[in-house]
Amino acid sequence: MRKYTKKDILSVLTSESYEIIDYISQVREYRENNLITYSKNVFIPLTEICRNDCGYCNFKKTPDDKNAIILKSKEEILNELKIAEKYGCSEALFTFGEDADEEKVVLDRLNEFGYTDMIDYIVDVCRMTLDETDLLPHTNGGNFSYNAMKRLKEVNASMGLMLENSSPRLMELPAHEKSPGKDPKLRLETIANAGKLKIPYTTGILIGIGETKEEIVDSLFEIKHLHEKYGHIQEIIIQNFTKTPHIQMKDYPEPSFLDMVRTVTAASLLFSDTDVSIQVPPNLNYDTAQIFLLCGADDWGGVSPVSHDFVNPTSPWPTLNELEHLTSDAGFKLVERLCVYEKYINDEWLNESIKEKSINLLKHQ
Numbered sequence: 455m456r457k458y459t460k461k462d463i464l465s466v467l468t469s470e471s472y473e474i475i476d477y478i479s480q481v482r483e484y485r486e487n488n489l490i491t492y493s494k495n496v497f498i499p500l501t502e503i504c505r506n507d508c509g510y511c512n513f514k515k516t517p518d519d520k521n522a523i524i525l526k527s528k529e530e531i532l533n534e535l536k537i538a539e540k541y542g543c544s545e546a547l548f549t550f551g552e553d554a555d556e557e558k559v560v561l562d563r564l565n566e567f568g569y570t571d572m573i574d575y576i577v578d579v580c581r582m583t584l585d586e587t588d589l590l591p592h593t594n595g596g597n598f599s600y601n602a603m604k605r606l607k608e609v610n611a612s613m614g615l616m617l618e619n620s621s622p623r624l625m626e627l628p629a630h631e632k633s634p635g636k637d638p639k640l641r642l643e644t645i646a647n648a649g650k651l652k653i654p655y656t657t658g659i660l661i662g663i664g665e666t667k668e669e670i671v672d673s674l675f676e677i678k679h680l681h682e683k684y685g686h687i688q689e690i691i692i693q694n695f696t697k698t699p700h701i702q703m704k705d706y707p708e709p710s711f712l713d714m715v716r717t718v719t720a721a722s723l724l725f726s727d728t729d730v731s732i733q734v735p736p737n738l739n740y741d742t743a744q745i746f747l748l749c750g751a752d753d754w755g756g757v758s759p760v761s762h763d764f765v766n767p768t769s770p771w772p773t774l775n776e777l778e779h780l781t782s783d784a785g786f787k788l789v790e791r792l793c794v795y796e797k798y799i800n801d802e803w804l805n806e807s808i809k810e811k812s813i814n815l816l817k818h819q
C-alpha cells in the first residue's frame with residue numbers, strides 16, 4: 455500500500471479539472487468492502503454554556519439567553535435516554551460547552567444538584583446511563599485534563615474532540631481568536647492523552663474557517679502521527695463550515711463542494727494504510743452526500759431518530775430510511791455500528807462492564 459507524503463496530499467487538495475477523478479480512482483483501489491456505518495444515537499447537550507466563543511459556533515448560548523440550557527438535571531437526561539432506548543438507540547452522545555462551570559450560573563446549578571465539580575457530574579451522568587439504560591455513553595465536551603479523562607474512560611465507551619485545525623494562526627482569526635480552548639497545542643495534547651489512556655477516540659477537521667490547504671495537510675498528518683503512536687483514532691470527521699445568519703463568521707464563504715470532495719479524497723488516501731474511518735456528516739451535505747462515499751468516506755457518524763443536531767441546528771439529520779436510500783442508491787450497504795468500533799471491544803481498551811455491555815448490544819444489532 456502506498457505511503458502518501460505531505461506533497462502528495464497537497465496535490466490532492468489543490469487538484470484541478472480532471473485530476474481529482476484520478477485521485478478518486480486511487481481511493482477505489484483501497485476500499486476493502488462496500489459497507490457504510492452509522493451509529494444510532496441521541497444527542498443530549500448537558501449545557502450550552504461554553505468558555506470559548508468560536509466565530510462559526512451555532513451551539514453556544516450565553517447565560518442571559520432565556521432559552522439556554524444551563525445544566526440538564528439527571529432526571530431530564532434519564533427521561534431523554536429512556537425515549538431513545540425505545541427507538542433502539544445505542545449511543546448517548548453527551549456534547550456540551552467547554553469548562554462551563556467557570557460560569558457562575560452553571561456552578562450554582564451544579565451546587566443545587568449536590569455537586570461542586572463538572573467532572574463529578576459528567577461521570578455520574580455517564581454511570582447512570584450505563585447502569586439504568588441500554589445505551590453507551592460517548593462524551594464530547596472539549597479539552598479535559600489527563601486525570602479527568604482517566605475518570606471519564608471508566609464510564610465511556612468512546613470519546614471525541616474535533617481538532618478543527620492544527621494551525622496556531624487560526625487563533626488570530628475570527629474562527630478562534632476568542633477561544634482559548636481551540637489552541638491546537640492543547641487539543642493535540644488532549645487527543646494524545648486519550649491515546650495514552652487507551653480511549654477509543656473520534657476527532658476531525660473543520661474546513662473553510664480561514665485555513666490554507668497546507669494547514670489542512672498538516673492537520674491530517676498530526677492526527678495520523680497520533681494514531682500511529684497510540685492506535686486509538688476510530689474515525690476522522692471531515693466537516694464543512696456552514697454559515698447561518700447569527701454566527702460571527704456569517705459573511706465568510708463556505709468551502710466549495712469540490713473542496714469537500716478534495717478533502718475527503720485526501721483524507722481517505724492518507725489513511726488508506728490504516729483502519730481509521732472517514733466520516734462525513736450527512737445532514738450538512740444531504741444533496742451531495744453520496745459522492746463522498748465514492749471519495750472514500752465510509753461512515754455517516756451519529757444519526758438520531760429522536761433528537762436534533764444541536765451543533766448544526768439548521769441541518770436536520772436524514773431519517774434512517776433516507777440514509778438507507780442515500781447509501782444503497784450509491785451502491786453501498788448501510789450498517790449500524792456502536793459508538794465504540796468492534797476492534798476496540800476487548801480488555802485492552804474497555805473495562806469489563808462496558809466491554810460486556812458492548813458485546814450484548816452487538817448481538818442485538
Ligand code: SF4
Nearest residue numbers: 504506507508511514
Ligand atoms: S464551537 Fe464548541 S468550543 Fe466553540 S464556542 Fe461553540 S461550543 Fe464552544
